[in-house]
Amino acid sequence: MKNIFLFGECMIELMSASKEGSSNTLKQSFAGDVFNTAVYLKRTFSKVNTHLVTAVGKDKFSLDMIEYFKSENISSDFVFQSETKIPGLYSIQLDDKGERSFTYWRNDSAARQVMQHIDDEVTNLLSKGDMFFFSGISLAVIEPQSRTAFWALIDKLKAAGVQIVFDPNYRPRMWTGPEEAQEQFELALQKSDLSLPGVDDFEQLFGMTTVEEVNNYCKTFDLSELIIKNGEQGILVVVDGDVSHFAITPVENVVDTTSAGDSFNGVYLGARAEGYSVNDSITLASKAAGFVIQHRGAIAPADEYDTFIKAQLASV
Template identity: 50%
Template structure:
């Protein structure tokens, strides 16, 4: 069976429902992508690689993973750490503002759980997905070990997929982020960058420039997301621009790129061509942004994707 591991952090999400009430859920970029992939492609084994705690919220998080039918074999439970948490606010255009509490996040310690036996088991995967966010939060003294483990996976034939999500507040400096992102690009087989992230770090201003930038690396496949404007792909020497129909009813842009990533990769793992995979990913992103929070309601999301043909 086709299998993909999503490496990173899931957090406790808080959202104001009214002046006196908070809603609580779970979200995080790699987790969001995993959820949306599994909802669309039941035949793919979708697994999380992360660390949580042993507290009540961690147990609820683990239960949610299982409810979303994610493989939890490598969801490790740290004896003293807890999940990170964030509060999300959105403006009238659906744009987001976050307040974070993650200094004691268990996910910062996940690399210490990846011993040789675990890495050997991870080599059974078809893909291993990671983003710039777990790169930022894992302990700095664990980064060399992390890259060594990824090299083992690559040597075993696992395709490495990198989404360069950049959050400035998570890094000591921009130079530090660039150094780590460069390593990720060099090692990866597939990259899923957004123009906005590359613009901040590398001064890239357009999707075409992003494709040109990625060509310096030995990437098999590049998918550049430029918000609601377009998606540009590069596979081998074939470069294509894909037009996306913008959504007018934007409620919350949280997780749009994550949904695209999960469904795009699920489509590719299921044998669909790049053109169809882009359109399915765009449909997922367009559906998610019409609902509040990172994870859209199951029924509404599945209905929309069913109408798209999956």
């Protein structure tokens, strides 16, 4: 069985359940880009061993979070518990088109210190995996002084034959400035085998507005697989230098775009790990993302998603 490790942060999520006047009733859940990716990967490909690599606290929210991981059949063997820190928290606000904005409270997040828990023994265990996934948010979350240790970990995993996967998920407010993010993203792309960028991320960070510009930039890195997502305009795929374009059928009933890219990533990576072709992997991932954005919150209802994705898997 394949083993995929996903490195990042899971947070406490708050979303408005009902609003009356100045009163706002909030619904509490758990989410985060890498965690969302893990959920959709495991829900779609149950035979893939899916491990979250993160840190939480020992408070009630942290304990509930770990139980939630288990309920989604995500391994918590590499979910470390801090004695002094707690999970980060964020709230989602949606506009009438389903586009979201966020407010974060994460300065005291245990995930910022996750590298303190990764010693030689943990590194050896991670080196036995098939794939290691991280995102631009993963990089921004960890303390800056821990990034040298993180890149040393990546070098060791790559030397051991682990496939390194990077999603350049850019959030400007998490960085001291674009120069810091550019430096870290370039390092990530240099060390990665597969990358799943979105044009919107590169537009914010590098001023690139087309898939062609993103592809030309990425040609300087030794990526064996590059999946450039550009919303309804489709996906540009580069595999071992061969370029192809995949059209996307737009979703009419968009409710919440919170986890569109995360669900795509999870299903795509799971499909590739299970031996699906690039074409079939993109087809499945795109359909999953289209389903997810028709539901509120980052994590769609499990029973509805399972029914939907089983039908899609049967048709591939």
